[in-house]
Amino acid sequence: MLQVVWFKRDLRWHDHAPLARAARTGPVLALYVDEPDVEGSSDRSQQHRGFVDECLEELDVALRARGNRLVRMAGHMPDVLEHLFALSSGFTLWSHEETGNAVTFARDRRVARWCRDRGIAWNEVPQHGVVRGLRDRDGWAVRWDARMSEPQIAVPDAIARWRTDDTLQRALSTAPSEARATVHPDKAERQRGGRARGVALLESFLADRMTDYRAGMSSPVTGAEACSRLSAHFAYGSVSIREAAQAAWLRRSELLQPGARRDASILLQALKAFESRLHWHCHFMQKLETEPEIEWRNMHRGHDGLRVEGAHPDRLGAWCEGRTGYPMVDACMRMLATTGWLNFRMRAMVTSFASYHLWLHWRDSGLHLAREFLDYEPGIHWSQCQMQSGTTGINTLRIYNPVKQAIDHDPDGHFVRRWVPELSRVSTPGLFEPWKLSPSDQRSAGCVIGRDYPMPIVDPATAVREARERMWSVRKNPAAADEALAVFRRHGSRNPSREAGTVRRRGTARKTSKGTFQQDLDFGEPPLQGG
DNA sequence: AGTGCAGTTGACTTT
DNA sequence: TAAAGTCAACTGCAC
Numbered sequence: 001m002l003q004v005v006w007f008k009r010d011l012r013w014h015d016h017a018p019l020a021r022a023a024r025t026g027p028v029l030a031l032y033v034d035e036p037d038v039e040g041s042s043d044r045s046q047q048h049r050g051f052v053d054e055c056l057e058e059l060d061v062a063l064r065a066r067g068n069r070l071v072r073m074a075g076h077m078p079d080v081l082e083h084l085f086a087l088s089s090g091f092t093l094w095s096h097e098e099t100g101n102a103v104t105f106a107r108d109r110r111v112a113r114w115c116r117d118r119g120i121a122w123n124e125v126p127q128h129g130v131v132r133g134l135r136d137r138d139g140w141a142v143r144w145d146a147r148m149s150e151p152q153i154a155v156p157d158a159i160a161r162w163r164t165d166d167t168l169q170r171a172l173s174t175a176p177s178e179a180r181a182t183v184h185p186d187k188a189e190r191q192r193g194g195r196a197r198g199v200a201l202l203e204s205f206l207a208d209r210m211t212d213y214r215a216g217m218s219s220p221v222t223g224a225e226a227c228s229r230l231s232a233h234f235a236y237g238s239v240s241i242r243e244a245a246q247a248a249w250l251r252r253s254e255l256l257q258p259g260a261r262r263d264a265s266i267l268l269q270a271l272k273a274f275e276s277r278l279h280w281h282c283h284f285m286q287k288l289e290t291e292p293e294i295e296w297r298n299m300h301r302g303h304d305g306l307r308v309e310g311a312h313p314d315r316l317g318a319w320c321e322g323r324t325g326y327p328m329v330d331a332c333m334r335m336l337a338t339t340g341w342l343n344f345r346m347r348a349m350v351t352s353f354a355s356y357h358l359w360l361h362w363r364d365s366g367l368h369l370a371r372e373f374l375d376y377e378p379g380i381h382w383s384q385c386q387m388q389s390g391t392t393g394i395n396t397l398r399i400y401n402p403v404k405q406a407i408d409h410d411p412d413g414h415f416v417r418r419w420v421p422e423l424s425r426v427s428t429p430g431l432f433e434p435w436k437l438s439p440s441d442q443r444s445a446g447c448v449i450g451r452d453y454p455m456p457i458v459d460p461a462t463a464v465r466e467a468r469e470r471m472w473s474v475r476k477n478p479a480a481a482d483e484a485l486a487v488f489r490r491h492g493s494r495n496p497s498r499e500a501g502t503v504r505r506r507g508t509a510r511k512t513s514k515g516t517f518q519q520d521l522d523f524g525e526p527p528l529q530g531g
Numbered sequence: 532a533g534t535g536c537a538g539t540t541g542a543c544t545t546t
Numbered sequence: 547t548a549a550a551g552t553c554a555a556c557t558g559c560a561c
């Protein structure tokens with residue numbers, strides 16, 4: 001019987017269990033579907049499609065080398081399945097489990113219903129460390145280690161083809177809607193997709209590039225080279241988390257051999273940081289798997305109504321376009337618009353800035369970032385948006401100071417001047433707070449603040465203080481502590497050894513002397529996006 | 532040599 | 547993955 005392998009965010013052939021198992025069972029139709037509701041989703045942009053296209057091209061080549069091919073169709077998934085059903089005498093559907101957004105979750109439920117109605121078996125196989133059907137985090141870390149330790153799935157040498165697939169391609173393939181292409185166009189300077197590039201990044205990172213990982217990842221100047229840059233490949237599955245984890249373990253054992261290179265200890269530290277990010281990658285995705293509502297609803301409901309969706313459209317627009325009047329923030333937003341990438345610390349800073357300084361709802365800033373991040377991964381993204389906005393209730397408020405971040409991570413101002421050329425002739429101490437420049441300094445730098453570069457759109461002296469007061473008014477509410485405990489049970493990390501830093505009390509739920517909930521329960525290193 | 536003192540550093544607390 | 551503040555210990559130096 002026909003085996004339909006449905007590719008989604010798993011655009012690879014190596015370590016692909018559904019493909020391997022289907023190939024052992026019968027003739028295979030390798031299918032990718034351009035779905036109008038997925039493509040039209042408000043978190044989707046043209047650059048995502050571009051990266052996917054590049055992955056699919058390579059996937060097709062790899063399948064042809066094994067006697068098969070990729071069939072790409074367009075339409076709503078139940079309609080596509082109905083066509084396949086009419087053309088075949090029934091089939092088995094294979095795919096990886098997906099932890100997606102509300103649109104793909106609803107689509108999956110429609111697919112499941114269609115399969116049930118038609119008597120079609122749908123075999124969904126887990127990929128990476130996300131566990132379906134969990135209600136809390138007890139035992140999660142052990143299961144992650146077990147998943148990552150399982151052998152990688154070998155590519156079948158030959159994948160038998162279904163005779164009718166040519167007919168099908170002609171009958172069903174239509175050009176997918178390009179309606180959004182002009183609204184959120186592709187980025188010429190974004191990272192390119194395809195498994196070959198992903199594998200090359202993994203190899204170059206583990207071989208040598210990771211020397212600069214820990215020292216270079218936090219700065220926007222060095223981050224683009226120092227970071228692994230695998231995040232988009234993980235998001236679209238052109239490289240599996242498991243193959244990355246096992247490659248890292250192999251590299252570690254090499255570096256532990258006697259006579260390893262002189263800088264082995266630096267590389268081992270980098271490896272440890274990298275492995276820990278692979279863990280956190282799944283840890284954050286698991287939050288959305290366990291509670292899909294966190295895509296649009298506050299994780300800690302005590303924060304409902306604190307910020308209003310759609311409020312301050314002028315501030316949102318200025319933030320999106322990089323004209324807030326805060327040079328470090330604007331430089332980051334402009335780099336992101338051009339390249340589709342920003343290192344982790346700067347992502348945290350711009351998100352924090354939108355939520356605290358500008359008091360924007362994380363849904364509004366988060367949707368823009370979802371389209372801007374080439375490596376957008378829903379589970380990581382919405383967890384991070386909420387964490388950087390203080391709405392999880394279980395993390396310390398992390399309100400970033402864009403001036404301090406600039407001084408710490410762009411001390412010479414190269415990054416700011418590159419992306420905010422209006423300020424290119426301003427010298428460093430004043431560069432990060434141009435609203436403080438004297439009229440004569442502005443004149444000599446050829447940049448009048450308020451004319452050539454904006455005045456800050458919110459008052460630097462009061463914006464953060466007001467935000468902090470609003471946040472603490474929620475946290476002081478006694479009911480907030482109970483809700484925070486419930487959030488921790490659902491989502492908090494249980495593994496104290498995973499928690500970075502060992503000085504403070506971490507990883508256990510307890511009340512502080514003042515009766516507020518112990519902060520920082522879920523403290524962790526950043527997941528891989530931007531790291 | 533020991534003391535006083537301004538300035539620095541680091542651990543820890545508060546928001 | 548924060549930032550700002552407190553406080554005690556420490557340092558270098560003048561006397």
